[in-house]
Amino acid sequence: MNWRSLVLSAAICGLASGGLAHGAERHTDPTTPPLTDAVTPLPWKIGGAFELIDHTGAARSQVEPDGRMQLVFFGYANCPGICSAALPMMADAADILETRGIAVTPVMITIDPVLDTVGTMGPALAKISPDLVGLTGSPEALAEVHAAFQISFEKIMNDPQHGPIYAHGSHIYLLDATGRVLTLMPPVLPADHVADIVTKYAKI
């Protein structure tokens, strides 16, 4: 085990013990900039068509079957790291948006089809939110979507408690109902901030 693995082990212990979720105590937030229309197109072409399988076993492409916008995150269902923060935040943002009359589906696309199968993903995601849709598929199909979204990940170690542990990209992508990428967001934003960003695109 190298030093990086040791650091990650500590990370997982810290996150799992509440490093992300603890925090009943809050402090003055740093100044966050107001939303503006200032936009620079991002430096990469991101997104594309995919053919995957959802956590119920149904085929699913980049097109949202009910015509909803989509918040897409790449990770794995039992990830104790950033996924444990990003996925609940996405579900919370979707709830906020629903009160604004904006329908958004939070989606997690797995980075490990062995870890996330049709049988295992649903129950794990349901513990976070019943609204989360999990997508898995063949290694080839997933490799295509990972390449399209330029998702990098690396298996770091096997944790006795959590199984395989990955370091992986963690940005959240906003897709329209046809699967076109509208923007990306860091997973550290509060749910209401994400909802505000999505609202802006929903009005376009």
Next chain:
Amino acid sequence: MRMRLLMAAILLPLPGAVQAAEGERVQIRGEIIDTWCYYSGVMGGPDAVTGTAHHTCALWCSAGGIPVGLLGEDGQVYMVLRIEGDDGSAGGDMQLRLASHEITADGLLYHRDGLNYLVVEKVVTDHGITKLNHEDYGPVPPFAIPEPKE
């Protein structure tokens, strides 16, 4: 110091999709921070979640997948998309090595949805960890440094 070297930004109306484009060439000096703890406020105020006080936790968070940011001297946070050859925003060897370090970064700046995104093409200078605040705050949070098991 932030130097605008070249205004290469292509400012378009709100885009329909994310497209490839040139950013704005900038040099920004600031600290590589843990954006989760900085934005969430759960571990303390902004001054406590930077510098040596937060160094261990910053390593944890980056390794756990949380994107790093560059807290510029102008007080702005620049979300780091990539640093030099490390094509991730968190957990890479470069991101871990630079945690809490003050650097001068040369790269491309993108504005989107009220946020700043930075592709660091070159770390011009690594000034090291310059904010020494652990004596003021101790380790933040205290459990960042596990108690040794007896």
